[in-house]
Amino acid sequence: MHPLSHRITRLLHTSTSFAFSALRPSISTQLPHITHRFRNSAIHLHTANMSSMAARLKGKTILITGASSGIGKSTALEFAKTQPEDLKLILTARRIDTLKEIATEIGKQAPGVKVLPVKLDVSVPEEVSAFVGGLPQEFREVDVLVNNAGLVKGMAQAPDINPADISVMFATNVTGLINMTQAILPIFKTRADGGRGDIINIGSIAGREPxxxxxxxxxxxxxxxxxxxxxxxxxxxxxxxxxxxxxxxxETEFSVVRFGGDKAKADKVYEGVEPLTPDDIAEVVVFAAGRRENVVLADTLVFPNHQAAATVMHRKSA
Known part of the structure; x- marks a missing residue:
């Protein structure tokens, strides 16, 4: 290298090192403040999102079927947590005592939420019609219907499937959902622009992959x-x-019901895996209901991390 070039290179290196050294204390001093500001911004954004959802849900009446346990119960609690000041919840299921306990729990945590627990068998159309027609005045303007009631019975294969199991599954999972939809839709359709309201149906990966x-x-x-x-x-x-x-x-009572109350058998379904919780699905339901009116989460599939399809799961060995 030419002597002049060598001197210029050394000079540039020295100048750069000096400049960086001079900046280093400033960067070190500023970093905590930058981190703190970033953290505050993230918290502010989360709070703003929660506030937006709360504002959109304010004053609404939410009807949830199958609300005595599992996803239904968690959904009721999540709605109450998101909008604890001005909300009405209609909770239906066959177990009225459990619904009353949930209503009491919500009353303690969110005193601004009014809860109406109702014993209801969604599979009986006359019962559904009477229930909707007899709603107290302050609960009549339903805004969101969450069709959650559903169950599974056994794992028998044709031709050995119990006819009673076939009847009860179709009556609750399909007929019940349709009964509720038909009873609530007329309320929605009285509103402007052809109708307003949300119908949120809880399906399953099983409906996509038998x-x-x-x-x-x-x-x-x-x-x-x-x-x-x-x-x-x-x-x-x-x-x-x-x-x-x-x-x-x-992980809900789903498998316990499927195996006729055999808890040991039900527990084996979740052996070596970390399933979703009812709260996970409840958060998705409330998020969907809390979107701006022009936003429709039409079709959502929710897996735990270990699952890739209905029967494709990674199980950890014991």
């Missing part, structure tokens, strides 16, 4: 999916939002 030992349950959830898709098309000229949320594996 599996062995679940033919009837899968068929019921496939029916829910078809009904939901058709309903969305039929109501396209309105402001009524039709939403389907399909969970993958969730």
């Amino acid at each position: 599996y062995q030992g679940g033919s009837i349950y899968c068929a019921t959830k496939a029916a829910v999916r078809s009904f939901t898709d058709a309903l969305r098309r039929e109501l396209i000229a309105t402001r009524i939002r039709i939403i389907e949320i399909d969970p993958g594996q969730v």
